[in-house]
Amino acid sequence: MCNIIMGAYATYNEVYMKIIYNDGTVAECPQEEELQVIRHTAAHIMAQAIKRLYPHADFGYGPATDKGFYYDVDLGDTKLTDDDLAAIEKEMQKIVKENLPIKSFILPRAEAIALMQSRNENYKVEHIGDLPEDAIISFYQQGEYIDMCKGPHLTYTKALKAFKITQQSGAYWKNDKKNKMLTRIGGVAFRTQEELAAYEELVKEAKARDHRKIGKDMKLFMTDDLIGRGLPMFLPNGYEIWQQLESYIKEKERRLGYLHVLTPCVGTVGLYRTSGHWDHYRENMFPMMEVDDEQFVLRPMNCPHHMMIYANQTHSYRDLPIRIGEIAHDFRYEPSGTLKGIERGRHFCQNDAHLFVTPEQIKDEVESVVNLIFDVYKDFGITNYRCVLSLRDPEDKVKYHQDDAMWEKAETALRDVLTALGIQFTEEIGEAAFYGPKLDVNVQPAIGAEYTLSTCQLDFCLPAKFNLTYTDKDGSDKTPVVLHRAILGSLDRFMAYLIEETKGRFPVWLSPLQVKVLTLPNTDAAFAKEVHEKLLDAGVRSKLDDRNETIGYKIREARQVDRVPYMLIMGAKEISEGVLSVRSRDTDQTTQMTVDEFINAITEQIRTRA
RNA sequence: GCUGAUGUGGCUCAGUCGGUAGAGCACGUCCUUGGUAAGGACGGGGUCACCAGUUCAAAUCUGGUCAUCAGCUCCA
Numbered sequence A: 001m002c003n004i005i006m007g008a009y010a011t012y013n014e015v016y017m018k019i020i021y022n023d024g025t026v027a028e029c030p031q032e033e034e035l036q037v038i039r040h041t042a043a044h045i046m047a048q049a050i051k052r053l054y055p056h057a058d059f060g061y062g063p064a065t066d067k068g069f070y071y072d073v074d075l076g077d078t079k080l081t082d083d084d085l086a087a088i089e090k091e092m093q094k095i096v097k098e099n100l101p102i103k104s105f106i107l108p109r110a111e112a113i114a115l116m117q118s119r120n121e122n123y124k125v126e127h128i129g130d131l132p133e134d135a136i137i138s139f140y141q142q143g144e145y146i147d148m149c150k151g152p153h154l155t156y157t158k159a160l161k162a163f164k165i166t167q168q169s170g171a172y173w174k175n176d177k178k179n180k181m182l183t184r185i186g187g188v189a190f191r192t193q194e195e196l197a198a199y200e201e202l203v204k205e206a207k208a209r210d211h212r213k214i215g216k217d218m219k220l221f222m223t224d225d226l227i228g229r230g231l232p233m234f235l236p237n238g239y240e241i242w243q244q245l246e247s248y249i250k251e252k253e254r255r256l257g258y259l260h261v262l263t264p265c266v267g268t269v270g271l272y273r274t275s276g277h278w279d280h281y282r283e284n285m286f287p288m289m290e291v292d293d294e295q296f297v298l299r300p301m302n303c304p305h306h307m308m309i310y311a312n313q314t315h316s317y318r319d320l321p322i323r324i325g326e327i328a329h330d331f332r333y334e335p336s337g338t339l340k341g342i343e344r345g346r347h348f349c350q351n352d353a354h355l356f357v358t359p360e361q362i363k364d365e366v367e368s369v370v371n372l373i374f375d376v377y378k379d380f381g382i383t384n385y386r387c388v389l390s391l392r393d394p395e396d397k398v399k400y401h402q403d404d405a406m407w408e409k410a411e412t413a414l415r416d417v418l419t420a421l422g423i424q425f426t427e428e429i430g431e432a433a434f435y436g437p438k439l440d441v442n443v444q445p446a447i448g449a450e451y452t453l454s455t456c457q458l459d460f461c462l463p464a465k466f467n468l469t470y471t472d473k474d475g476s477d478k479t480p481v482v483l484h485r486a487i488l489g490s491l492d493r494f495m496a497y498l499i500e501e502t503k504g505r506f507p508v509w510l511s512p513l514q515v516k517v518l519t520l521p522n523t524d525a526a527f528a529k530e531v532h533e534k535l536l537d538a539g540v541r542s543k544l545d546d547r548n549e550t551i552g553y554k555i556r557e558a559r560q561v562d563r564v565p566y567m568l569i570m571g572a573k574e575i576s577e578g579v580l581s582v583r584s585r586d587t588d589q590t591t592q593m594t595v596d597e598f599i600n601a602i603t604e605q606i607r608t609r610a
Numbered sequence B: 001g002c003u004g005a006u007g008u009g010g011c012u013c014a015g016u017c018g019g020u021a022g023a024g025c026a027c028g029u030c031c032u033u034g035g036u037a038a039g040g041a042c043g044g045g046g047u048c049a050c051c052a053g054u055u056c057a058a059a060u061c062u063g064g065u066c067a068u069c070a071g072c073u074c075c076a
Helices: A003-008 A031-053 A082-098 A109-118 A122-130 A193-209 A211-217 A236-255 A269-275 A277-284 A303-311 A359-380 A404-420 A491-502 A526-537 A551-562 A572-577 A595-607
Strands: A018-020 A026-028 A068-074 A102-107 A137-142 A145-148 A162-172 A181-190 A258-260 A266-268 A289-291 A294-298 A322-331 A347-357 A386-391 A426-429 A438-443 A451-459 A481-490 A515-519 A542-545 A566-570 A580-584 A590-593
Touching (some): A018 A102, A031 A068, A031 A181, A082 A162, A082 A181, A109 A122, A109 A145, A122 A145, A162 A193, A211 A491, A236 A258, A236 A322, A236 A347, A236 A359, A236 A481, A236 A491, A266 A269, A269 A294, A269 A303, A303 A322, A303 A347, A303 A481, A347 A491, A359 A451, A359 A481, A386 A404, A404 A438, A404 A451, A451 A491, A481 A491, A515 A526, A515 A551, A526 A566, A526 A595, A551 A566, A566 A572, A566 A595, A572 A580, A580 A595
Parallel strands (some): A258 A322, A515 A542
Antiparallel strands (some): A068 A181, A137 A145, A162 A181, A266 A294, A289 A294, A386 A438, A438 A451, A451 A481, A566 A580, A580 A590
């Protein structure tokens, strides 16, 4: 194993540093598998501890994960408290201390089943049934504990040096909600205590970065039970950012020929029957409501509205592409357990657009969308993302619109453009929208699972359902192709992303407050007020803090709560010299400049969105 | 939606065996007249998420509801 462990175990027999494979051979652990082996062994040791404390425990799967490990276990009616988890962790430490040798052996299928049955491991027996006939069924044993497992593992329990149980939750057997829910007990494990401590520090930092926490601190948004679950409200500070983002993206889109519209947040059920959403996604929409003789739903997406705008008049091939954009309010009935601040709510605002194009224009338009995505990412300094080409699962006859030729054409078109542009992407089967394949650009939040920021979807399906046409050169009616795309995704989610990336220290152009003018106590505030008003006149979001408080106090608040990019310190010296002392949030340095110099500098920063 | 945990002033949290509710920050008034990350005193502020139940008595015990968090599942 690695050098760190070598050092830490210098007094132990070198055999601790080796791993044992399922055929019984003992060898050095390849560096890249080291953590995997440690964590998998941690799962076994935890299972052993659980079995000692809860002899009726029946184990499912217990793998290593990218941070640690877990084991799914059926404990019957037993519920675990935090104290119980602590007790399990304590028992694990005991097992580690016992320094049990870990040994592997192989059994023929019948004997393997018999062994697991004799130990009341019913899920393992079922697992054996799932294995191919010629599978080698191997076991690992430490002390009284035997687990069916393909390994490899550490050779002694004492080699597990740094671990911690972190959570319990429910998880379905084989991840299928038709199956019984087991208790998933999870933890983290590392090579050394130092690495574990470093990881815990990272977790702490991630929590401090969580947009829900910063959003509350900076008064960006709020929620209230009386408003409803999953319905955050943007406060003045948050709405300032929201408006800046809206102007920013609309400007970009206007230059690319987008036309912006405003459409209502409800539509008739008939609209969604036509689009097919009613059949496919009704259960994810707010329930239908009836007014007079009409049936409505809150809209979960905007494609049908934009389709109707296209259909409002006839179109020639000369008009295409037509690009219809909207910052559109949508409502989705998201499962309660998935709601997360402004990252995922039941109401959100999409930076949506639908591009109506001829088949010949697909390539150029997809290219333009992809370029826009990465142009925007450049502006925001977004570099840590993952591109996914989401394809249909041809076997899934229920979810996807049935038209093999259409899918073939759409998927090939999208793939070709991405390849031609040199975009790195992975392909995922079964991730497409029901009407077409898509490019998703995914990012990782401070806490929780990856989500999609931007998307570009190719649709040969909905235009036909809405009977959309354009007149081609030869005078015949043709069906346009539609590109659905969202660059900032939803403004809500994009803001969540920005909050976590910047830790609330937004670039100047986005900062809710750009300048705070701070007077020293007992100083004439006239000059400060004059500068503050000049800033307001120049379009700068400035606030005057002339309270009778110490300068240290005011600076602390401006830094920690407002996270304001620039502080102007106003004392007797500044008044008498007519000069500004500008303190920067980023450098904590104070520099002297004239009022005009400062206003020119900051307005230039804002204008260029530096 | 599922499993588990949690819910106490605006925020972060204490509250032991069931006996009239606490701190720090924030806020207000006053003192301090000050130069770059916590000067001081006093004060206001809570239906202990909500609804029932047990009890002489419930923040505390029981049941239910709602919400939040972690994970699972889902995400047009």
